[in-house]
Amino acid sequence: MGGERVRLFVKGQIQSYVRNRKVQTNHTSIIRIEGVQSAKETEFYLGKKLAFIYKAKTQKQGTYFRCIWGKVTRAHGNTGAVRAKFRKNLPPSSLGASVRVMLCPSRV
Amino acid sequence: AKQARKSSTRNSVLANGVRNLSRSAAYKASGRWNKKMTKKTTAPAKQAEAPAAKKAGKWYPTGTVQTPLPSNKANKAAARIRDSCKPGNVVIMLAGKYRGKRAVVVGTTESGLLVVSGPFKINGVPLRRVNQAYVIGTSTTVDVSKVDASKFNDAYFAKAKSAGHKKSEKEFFEGSEKKKEIPAARKADQAAVDKAVLGGIKDGLLK
Numbered sequence: 436m437g438g439e440r441v442r443l444f445v446k447g448q449i450q451s452y453v454r455n456r457k458v459q460t461n462h463t464s465i466i467r468i469e470g471v472q473s474a475k476e477t478e479f480y481l482g483k484k485l486a487f488i489y490k491a492k493t494q495k496q497g498t499y500f501r502c503i504w505g506k507v508t509r510a511h512g513n514t515g516a517v518r519a520k521f522r523k524n525l526p527p528s529s530l531g532a533s534v535r536v537m538l539c540p541s542r543v
Numbered sequence: 544a545k546q547a548r549k550s551s552t553r554n555s556v557l558a559n560g561v562r563n564l565s566r567s568a569a570y571k572a573s574g575r576w577n578k579k580m581t582k583k584t585t586a587p588a589k590q591a592e593a594p595a596a597k598k599a600g601k602w603y604p605t606g607t608v609q610t611p612l613p614s615n616k617a618n619k620a621a622a623r624i625r626d627s628c629k630p631g632n633v634v635i636m637l638a639g640k641y642r643g644k645r646a647v648v649v650g651t652t653e654s655g656l657l658v659v660s661g662p663f664k665i666n667g668v669p670l671r672r673v674n675q676a677y678v679i680g681t682s683t684t685v686d687v688s689k690v691d692a693s694k695f696n697d698a699y700f701a702k703a704k705s706a707g708h709k710k711s712e713k714e715f716f717e718g719s720e721k722k723k724e725i726p727a728a729r730k731a732d733q734a735a736v737d738k739a740v741l742g743g744i745k746d747g748l749l750k
Contacts (some may be wrong), residue, residue, distance in 0.1 A: 440642040441642075443637055443638070443642055483663055537638070538637050538679065539570070539637040539638050539676055539677045539678075539679065540676035540677070541637060541675075541676055541678060541679050542676075543625075543627060543678050543680060
């Protein structure tokens with residue numbers, strides 16, 4: 436349609452694991468999705484797949500890039516953050532890193 | 544024709560699985576206690592005949608015979624298609640080889656998948672099945688009434704089962720390099736569908 440680059444995902448940032456002051460549950464991460472500022476707005480993103488993409492030193496299947504897939508499970512708090520679970524728990528080095536919030540499975 | 548009246552209950556749902564009225568209260572509220580029973584005269588006569596007709600068998604099972612549980616497979620409901628993905632709608636592919644491309648929904652399969660076509664000439668999206676979850680439906684529509692989509696079902700798109708071939712040593716070392724050739728029938732179907740779809744696209748939709 437013109438060769439424009441299309442970004443079929445929304446940018447998100449991995450903020451933290453779900454935790455209280457002293458204890459964190461590593462199986463669930465908190466993601467802040469760009470542009471989502473209230474819990475009501477997160478409804479669109481529930482169930483959407485997440486891709487955490489990172490680089491590794493060795494090539495696997497022809498590429499240095501690797502991915503951990505996950506999905507948005509529920510809202511977190513009142514200001515639009517979202518909880519997510521990944522197939523493998525995210526590594527601690529992912530805190531502050533970006534995650535791709537894909538638009539599928541789409542309910543629109 | 545006289546349409547059957549839908550019966551409404553006063554027994555609203557309070558929460559998941561919990562109704563407003565108890566069993567006895569629901570019975571009272573439904574008015575079944577007030578219904579006059581009409582005497583059925585023909586039924587008893589039929590019932591008296593049936594057991595007599597059965598012949599006494601030679602062998603009887605010693606215990607209770609286990610009958611298989613009733614299966615619901617025959618009563619499968621038709622797959623639900625979102626309004627935004629109905630045939631004629633333009634749809635945005637979200638994932639897969641054709642992600643980002645817009646295609647026209649030409650039909651649906653019995654399993655609930657959408658049959659989609661670029662048209663091929665315009666954006667290279669062939670006649671393909673797509674899951675609704677991997678697609679954003681738009682409100683833009685194209686007239687696809689001239690397209691005959693009835694032949695595009697799951698069986699049409701099913702992969703041809705390759706006979707389990709045991710590779711000879713030579714093949715094993717050389718490696719199989721089979722280039723997938725698209726059968727001529729597919730190309731013909733594609734051309735036919737595209738012609739009909741292009742006829743339905745109003746000027747201005749095509750960039």
